[in-house]
Amino acid sequence: xxxxxxxxxxxxxxxxxxxxxxxxxxxxxxxxxxxxxxxxxxxxxxxxxxxxxxxxxxxxxxxxxxxxxxxxxxxxxxxxxxxxxxxxxxxxxxxxxxxxxxxxxxxxxxxxxxxxxxxxxxxxxxxxxxxxxxxxxxxxxxxxxxxxxxxxxxxxxxxxxxxxxxxxxxxxxxxxxx
Amino acid sequence: xxxxxxxxxxxxxxxxxxxxxxxxxxxxxxxxxxxxxxxxxxxxxxxxxxxxxxxxxxxxxxxxxxxxxxxxxxxxxxxxxxxxxxxxxxxxxxxxxxxxxxxxxxxxxxxxxxxxxxxxxxxxxxxxxxxxxxxxxxxxxxxxxxxxxxxxxxxxxxxxxxxxxxxxxxxxxxxxxxxxxxxxxxxxxxxxxxxxxxxxxxxxxxxxxxxxxxxxxxxxxxxxxxxxxxxxxxxxxxxxxxxxxxxxxxxxxxxxxxxxxxxxxxxxxxxxxxxxxxxxxxxxxxxxxxxxxxxxxxxxxxxxxxxxxxxxxxxxxxxxxxxxxxxxxxxxxxxxxxxxxxxxxxxxxxxxxx
Numbered sequence: 001x002x003x004x005x006x007x008x009x010x011x012x013x014x015x016x017x018x019x020x021x022x023x024x025x026x027x028x029x030x031x032x033x034x035x036x037x038x039x040x041x042x043x044x045x046x047x048x049x050x051x052x053x054x055x056x057x058x059x060x061x062x063x064x065x066x067x068x069x070x071x072x073x074x075x076x077x078x079x080x081x082x083x084x085x086x087x088x089x090x091x092x093x094x095x096x097x098x099x100x101x102x103x104x105x106x107x108x109x110x111x112x113x114x115x116x117x118x119x120x121x122x123x124x125x126x127x128x129x130x131x132x133x134x135x136x137x138x139x140x141x142x143x144x145x146x147x148x149x150x151x152x153x154x155x156x157x158x159x160x161x162x163x164x165x166x167x168x169x170x171x172x173x174x175x176x177x178x
Numbered sequence: 179x180x181x182x183x184x185x186x187x188x189x190x191x192x193x194x195x196x197x198x199x200x201x202x203x204x205x206x207x208x209x210x211x212x213x214x215x216x217x218x219x220x221x222x223x224x225x226x227x228x229x230x231x232x233x234x235x236x237x238x239x240x241x242x243x244x245x246x247x248x249x250x251x252x253x254x255x256x257x258x259x260x261x262x263x264x265x266x267x268x269x270x271x272x273x274x275x276x277x278x279x280x281x282x283x284x285x286x287x288x289x290x291x292x293x294x295x296x297x298x299x300x301x302x303x304x305x306x307x308x309x310x311x312x313x314x315x316x317x318x319x320x321x322x323x324x325x326x327x328x329x330x331x332x333x334x335x336x337x338x339x340x341x342x343x344x345x346x347x348x349x350x351x352x353x354x355x356x357x358x359x360x361x362x363x364x365x366x367x368x369x370x371x372x373x374x375x376x377x378x379x380x381x382x383x384x385x386x387x388x389x390x391x392x393x394x395x396x397x398x399x400x401x402x403x404x405x406x407x408x409x410x411x412x413x414x415x416x417x418x419x420x421x422x423x424x425x426x427x428x429x430x431x432x433x434x435x436x437x438x439x440x441x442x443x444x445x446x447x448x449x450x451x452x453x454x455x456x457x458x459x460x461x462x463x464x465x466x467x468x469x470x471x472x473x474x475x476x477x478x479x480x481x482x483x484x485x486x487x488x489x490x491x492x493x494x495x496x497x498x499x500x501x502x503x504x505x506x507x508x509x510x511x512x513x514x515x516x517x518x519x520x521x522x523x524x525x526x527x528x529x530x531x532x
Contacts, residue, residue: 012513014465030513079218091221091300095213095335095343098350105340105347109408112348114382116409119341121352124334125326131338 003029076100190291197311201479208321211353212303213335219345228282247288255283351408363398364433397468449477459521
């Protein structure tokens with residue numbers, strides 16, 4: 001098959017475009033594809049960044065000028081990444097950025113992670129005791145709600161006792177190794 | 179390098195072992211993104227700090243073993259020739275992004291190539307484990323153990339609310355990406371993929387063609403992976419993915435039974451024609467090669483083709499990619515030369531089987 005554009009070289013780039021259900025096929029040689037902008041391989045990453053940054057709900061609903069000014073000044077004091085840079089690249093500079101930009105993160109995480117903002121998975125061993133217990137407590141409290149809802153009062157009483165015990169443990173450990 | 183050697187080297191040892199449901203799920207992968215607490219992320223570009231991470235990993239983990247993962251070897255990007263990097267990329271041991279990081283990038287690879295830890299890619303560590311077939315639970319379990327082994331020495335960046343902290347907001351929380359590579363020829367032949375993909379997307383999972391774009395997957399190879407990493411436990415993420423993959427497997431099996439029954443001799447004809455093309459072609463484009471390879475693999479799975487090994491699809495899909503071909507030829511090839519070269523490679527490979 002010859003290239004649709006120059007009709008000279010062989011078409012090696014095949015591009016299928018679907019817009020509103022209308023499928024268009026484009027067949028070009030490499031040179032023409034590059035000229036027509038179908039082959040920006042070096043910019044591949046950029047498009048992913050753009051996709052990601054477009055998910056960031058910045059500066060909408062807020063007085064735009066004001067918000068741009070305040071976020072401009074926001075900088076991570078450990079690695080020097082500014083909020084603006086984070087916003088443009090879609091990447092944090094270091095673990096401290098999470099604290100520096102904390103107040104802007106929930107909407108971003110909600111969008112990326114289907115409404116979730118809080119980690120519920122694995123905890124490193126070194127973080128140790130209290131956080132693990134805290135997790136367990138949350139789990140038990142959920143169970144308790146469910147049991148009460150199901151009117152399983154005997155089991156609920158057991159869970160309630162477990163919660164009480166766990167809370168006592170947590171209070172004893174306060175200021176401990178967490 | 180002889181062709182025989184090259185092929186042997188191009189295929190990771192773990193791929194030659196049999197796995198569960200491996201007529202449809204070719205491989206399972208678990209990836210964990212981790213970072214050092216006190217060091218700026220690789221995205222910051224602070225090379226001095228990243229070099230220290232690299233040196234630390236070399237000092238602590240080079241030549242070490244953990245259970246099944248024997249003799250980790252730290253491979254530095256700046257010690258590799260372009261073709262060597264390319265081989266590692268095509269074997270999925272490193273990413274193209276890592277191969278560009280000459281100064282600070284490295285990979286810690288186990289002898290059986292089942293575990294590969296990318297150092298200073300987008301995160302300080304990207305721990306990856308591969309299993310043949312549909313083995314997500316086992317892969318997760320082993321990945322967690324390996325993670326603990328690293329954690330004994332490394333202080334990870336972790337936050338009580340946000341979990342494991344990563345460069346990109348899309349990985350924060352568990353840092354877990356679980357994925358399977360699936361061969362779905364019957365669902366593709368019966369035009370069911372176009373309906374299936376949006377359904378799977380709705381469940382928070384991503385489906386993409388491994389080669390080729392969008393829904394038009396070359397070789398009918400698809401990758402399905404989780405998108406959400408925050409607010410779900412590792413086990414739930416993997417269980418959710420598994421239940422969807424299980425359904426896709428069942429659909430594919432039903433579709434295979436259906437095409438066998440409905441098409442019978444026509445299907446057999448299609449498969450053996452493809453086999454004939456691959457065994458005899460002198461010029462072949464990557465699209466046609468991918469289609470024929472998919473047919474032949476289906477023929478093997480349906481018991482129609484008996485003397486060819488199952489891994490042929492994985493192998494040749496990698497080997498016949500345009501960029502890989504040129505690396506192999508050690509020179510730039512025009513489109514037509516490429517097609518001739520590809521045809522030669524496939525014919526020779528099929529002859530090795532007999």
